[in-house]
Amino acid sequence: MDTLKNRWNKWNPVTILLSFFIIWFVFAFLVFPNVNTIYETFFGTGTFSLEPVEKLLRSDRAVQSVLNSILLAIILVFTVNIVGISLVLFTNYFDIKGASILKLSYFSTLVYGGVALNLGYKLVYGKNSPLTDFLTQINPNWDGNWFSGLFAVGFVMTFACTSNHMLFLSSALRNVDYQTIEAAKNLGASQITILKNVVLPTLKPTLFALTIITFLTGLSATSAPLVFGGKEFETITPMILTFANSSSSKDLATVLALVLGIVTIIVLTFMLRSEQKGNYISISKTKTTLVKQKINNKTVNILVHIIAYILFIIYTMPVLAIIIYSFTDAMAISSGFITWDSFTIDNYLLTFSSLEAVRPYLISLGYGFAGSFLVVAFCLLCAYLMKKYNNRLTRTLDFMLMIPWFLPSTLIAVGLTVTFNTNQWVVLNQVFTGTLWLLLIGYIIVNIPFTLRITKSTFFGINQEIEDAAKNLGANAFYTFIKVLLPIILPSIMGIYSLNFIGILPDYDLTVFLYHPLYEPLGITIMNATGNSASADTKALNLVYTVILVILNTMILTAVYGNLRFRKRKKV
């Protein structure tokens, strides 16, 4: 009976159809355009040439940058995991006073990122900041540029990259069966033992995924090294971006991107092996919700509180700085010195000079909504098939879907436009360049790797028994997926959905190549207002757009995520 059913499942026409769809999509949009780019690099002149590789190896700066990127990635794996796990424990596991306020500040990295976030840290720790002024007053020998180099980059990125922990580790933690903790307690286990041997192992699949993501974030770090790295700590992505923009140096960009790709594949192979080996304790089947733990040891309790509130300050200050300085004039922003006269709302008036100004927001919201939805749906499908049929084909698929992670978006975009501006048999002879679709496809592609990693880890965290139980009760695969699996993973899925959404809103690098001329997205508007060619007060406008994005993102998060939790609470 069981084998019969399995066999039937294996040849389920829907599965076959979907598999073909995935294979076609991956080939048409991930492999075809990008392999074109890579091929051009090495065979551009007609013969195979290693010249770009030699050029790069001769350059100390290039080699050092690659090493720096890898060093940063390794450091971040440790620091981000330590801070991230602490945040999640402080807000969801331990009984900390004022946890809801703490949570708010720990969540702040979700609503702003990239250059804006770095600007925030710069306003707090940078050369002209009140903090640095204070430090130089205490100690006149204090270097005004103290906040730079590896330390500064590591510091900023450690706290900037914990968003995923806050979202996905929290939801994994909430799924821990409280009865296992109770049982351990009854057996006389200490709090630290319970944490180490009961709670953390359950979080392993999620931590694996988060570690991969953190590593790759460090590897491809762009804005933090540009802002804080200075000459002594340069990383590879800024160099890739410079070369990718110059027509004759694209080969160098591709080679550097391939280096990142190879490191990514090595890390991924290693991680996937561990992921498959892992033997996980499953999530609760009986819905006993986690009860927050009061720390018994008084000194430890005080210490934990102090750390929690120091983190609170670290997380709050950059956001506060951005909001405050967005209401001041250009001079105050650059000098860091605020007087009563500095305050103005001109920056905001400039941004919303006409009703037309609202249009890009709507367009980007539309793209964010649709793009994020489709990428989540696609990755759910892939992850489900990967879990169900763990064979060579699905493992290859896993690697294929990681392609967008190591190619810079400029190259992906150029690959897409060059490939799809003529009739291509692979998409039934359609021309995509100059249509609305190209940008949508672009957004889907670049968000696949991250979405897939999280989706997969969520799927692997589900107990096989739950699925088996549903099947034994006669539910077919589709029904099981919808009725049993999806509700369990929904919080994480919604988390990815909103993160992708938030990421799409201000995107420039990819958008500028793919957008439809008549539909200008927000990223373009922001760049036009604040970029090089604009003469308006670019720094102030940057702050204003950041604040607007913070508000928008908060709205998206509360709409998608908050709502979900609210409903959950109602059910309890």
Added chain:
Amino acid sequence: MMGKGMKYAILLTGLFVVLVLAACSNGSSANTDGTETANADSKSTETKNTDSETASETTNSEEKLIVYTNSNGDGRGEWIVEEAKNAGFNIEIVGAGGGDATNRLISEKANPVADVVFGLNHMFFEQLQAEEVLTPYEPAWASEIEEGINDPENYYHGLVKQALVLSYNPEFVNEADAPENYLDLANNEEFAGIYQARDDLGSATAKVIVASILAQFEDTNGELGISDEGWETIARYYENGVQIPEGEDYFTIFASGDAPIGTMISGELAAKQEQYGTEPAFLHPEVGTPQVVESIAIVDGTEQLELAQEFVDWYGSAEVQGAFAAEFNAMPANLEAQDQVTDFQKEIFADVKAQDIDWAFVTENIDAWVEKLELEIF
């Protein structure tokens, strides 16, 4: 026409299948959630539908010109659209930085979206011409342009002149201590740490400064056409200079005194001065000041060649360029438009002597120079 309709039909069906599948899955996850998520999904299908409808509408209309430019910030884009409308042109502006616009045009070569491109400087236009993106056309006003600016083969024609003026901030640097030129900055230790050396070589401004320095060391036997002395000089120039931090602006660090010697861009000065209340003092090197010219050209393969030509004739005319100059403090390349130039601009250009740069030599080599700078010198 049928092809277009079919295309959208196919795409929509594909999208619809995915949406429906996903909508089902969400909708039935829990009864209480159903209505909300389902609502949201139908909304997304709706947006898709309307989007594609309007898209096919606009691609059908024959009269709209798509114009790529990097010169649409600060309300310039709106002004141009409005003026064009009054003159009977229906144009749509696509804004992107010079490098990005160039890359986009090149990658769209096989099936161009744009009809006209303007605002990029001649280095980008040289690149576009080499990639065969442009089609030649001699506008009615071509003869009114200053000599030496238009492309001799008529691929592009000048609109606006920008002078990149080496300047110092008199609040922090005395007139007696001011440098003479870029080479002085590189060779004289006393300027170390107080002048700007822009390393954002993706930007046109930084490239022009590099060109201005290196072009003085042209040597056919040297590496990439530049003598050893030239490479040593530019290495020192970057070694001693201050780089503009990411997320900041050249004028910010100029005004704050972090790097009070730097290159001002003539077209941006008026607005910058007003914001920061800083008035730069200009330097006039003997070798001259590098000037870049923003030009206009027609994209090869446009389906509306005649309309594009009419637009170019109109936009580059003395009347329009003069009005633009008066409105946005620009320096038109069209001699007959120069009587409308603001006093402010006149003052900047009064003593500026254009540096004689062999642009053909520069465009041929600039990418290789940038590569060398990035890999070996920075």
